[in-house]
Amino acid sequence: MSDVTWTISQIGNGSSGLKSVATRGSHYGSGLSIGTTSARVRTSKTYHEFSCDCTDVALVFGNYYDFDQLNTNKVTVRASIEYPIGSTTRTEVFGPSGSRDIVIEPGGLVESTGTGIRGKKGEGFYVYTCISVQANESYPTGLVVYSSRGEGFADADIVTSGTTTGNGQFVYHPVAIIGRPKQSTPVVLIVGDSIANGAQDNPQDRGFIPLALGNQIPWIRIAKGNESSYGFAGAACRLRMRLAKYCTHSIIHYGTNDFMGKTLSQYQTDLTALLQLLTDYGLKNFVCTIPPRTVSKTDMAPLNAAFGPDGDVMKANNWILSNPRPDLISGIFDTSRVLRNTERPAEWDPDVLGGDGVHPGAVGHTRMAQVIDISKIA
Template sequence: MKLVSRWAAHLRDVATAHWVAALCLAVLAVGVQAVTPGNHPRQPAEAHWVASWAVAPVEFGELAASPGGAGYSSPAGNDLRGQTLRQQVELSLDGQRIRIRFSNRFGKAPLRIAAASAARGTGADAFSPTTLRVLRFGGRTSLTLAPGADAWSDGVDLPVQAGQTVVVSAFFDRAASFSTVSMLEPGTTWVTAGNAVMAPKLKSPTPLVLNQIVTGLDVLTTKSVRTVVAFGDSITSGTAEAKFGAYPDMLATRLRDTQGAGNDIAVLNAGIGGNRLLADGMGPSGLSRFERDALRQSSVTHAIVLLGTNDIGRTLFANVPGAEIKPRDMPTAERITDGLEQLVKQARAKGVKVLLGTVPPFRNTPYWNEANDAMREAVNRWIRGRQDIDGVVDFDAALRDPADPQALNPLFDSGDHLHPNKAGHAAMAATIDLHELQE
């Protein structure tokens, strides 16, 4: 019996030794995997970048030339040289590591960022000092962007959660004229004199009407995440009446409140006020920008497309002196549906699912006449009748007045009879079938 006991004890000792050795090797392996030159943690092989916030930029000169464009100029001047730009962005996805996209898409000259940082925001232009991270670009603390170029910062460890804000700061030591801007989130961008990228709170900041240069924030994750791009015009981007309550924001909140663990879905707002599907105008046409503003977002899986209102309204310029539309450029229902078909094909080629939104009503606006409403109805019939797309979102049915289907429901009308108010945006978000975003 003693011999058997000793043998059993020996086997236990051997097993324990093997287990300890295996554990040590595993720890060593994790340590080797996690440490790389420069003390930057290397992520697991399955980790990938996913867009958590993004905007669709436009050219500043185009905005400045539009009606009321003088209001887009800054009291501090339209050149960022010698100033620090600080922008607050709200995230739709959790992550442990982030990177920031800077853009000179519409710039006519190189854009130099002399220094940049990111941190978790604590309100307005302030951030938590303990979360401050210096941004680098290929290991350097400065970046020069060629005209037309975008660039990502190197990744930095910064744990963030959906609904939190990140404050991004950049200092410009050379001429940096306003060029690549967005109007998506007014009241979230400031400038101050000097290099203040490390300052937790700006001194005497000047608010800007337009967001500048910062166009995206990605998080690194090992989760399987669905990323939805809401692509459209001002009915997608939101107006002053729906500030911080455009339908993509409400959709993101709805998803956070209803999705179970492991079903993370990010929602990006790629709307541009005044945008058209077929022709350039306020921003590049939907046809020309879909690839860049929707399909190139990191790990995009779905796109919700709502365009056509401003194309239909463009017929009003057919006989306006100086703004005549050539017959071949005149919008028709067939041209609009052909354009939507092209977007569907572009998305399919990238493996991205598309949900098409019907065009909401706009009676009692300058856009409306019987012919234009007939065009809108024809486009909507084509959308509703499609059997080969991934989904239809009937925004028209959700927003129209039951007593007058050619007009917005008064409960959802911002007052101009074209743009939904907050309740209207909530109705838009509520009409989207969440199951179609999980497939």
């Protein structure tokens, strides 16, 4: 069967209205920060880039985590935006009621009012987000802050002024950065498993899809480690799917967890149901093929029969590449092809592996990103 590799230029144009306009909008997929015996305040500084020219820039925050579990307590959020970078005055962010303090109940999703910022495509900015909870309470976390990106955190309210004191930890942050694109543009919802979430890439919260999109296409990631296509359903995705309204397209990477007990026919049914869900939300869907899965990094034996040379995973990839549902699938990215040993396709190319037999490392993520060609975007 011939390779089927689509370019982002074939995805199409976005729609008008409030959409994601920047990079690194992300689900809180890293659990809860453990509560302490005293009230807790922490400010994160996260780096983002505008992926289109836009106006009415606003922030979206939530109070849920992992597989759409509600936090057990409300949280209070204050935020500001440093744009352009180096500006000594940070732009205040106000909640829908006009307050600087945005109180979010468990499970809540709150969209700020517009900040008046006009973003320019390709330019970076920082978001300062202060989260505060009472004694013995917790808050959700997602992105990792890295000093190499100028990011960090401080156990104080430094939203208006002040500097970070630490980095390298999971933090609270916006789940989406939205606004009004000046021109029609695609906006990608990243749906998938730990590989889609950037596991074992460098930095670990990047991943092949953000690497491919760069600062050319806005995106929001709702991928979660250990998730499968059948797991992304019902209550497990009800809160994350609220972010679909800020997107026009999806890129999907599932399968490695599906075949830990499911059959090919079950996978086909489950992926079709997922595609129908995303289509019902108005998204055009692009599907990635399924990578190998071996016992370990050094033992290249397939983890189970499904991942073997004639197993269900290979059959599933052929099924995906045939585009069995063009009404639900706008295109396919054959990302698995660049990860496999050319002589023994059920095994990994050793050069691409991370620290186990499940995830590609940075080289693998880079190869996968190259399959998603955005060079032809107008």
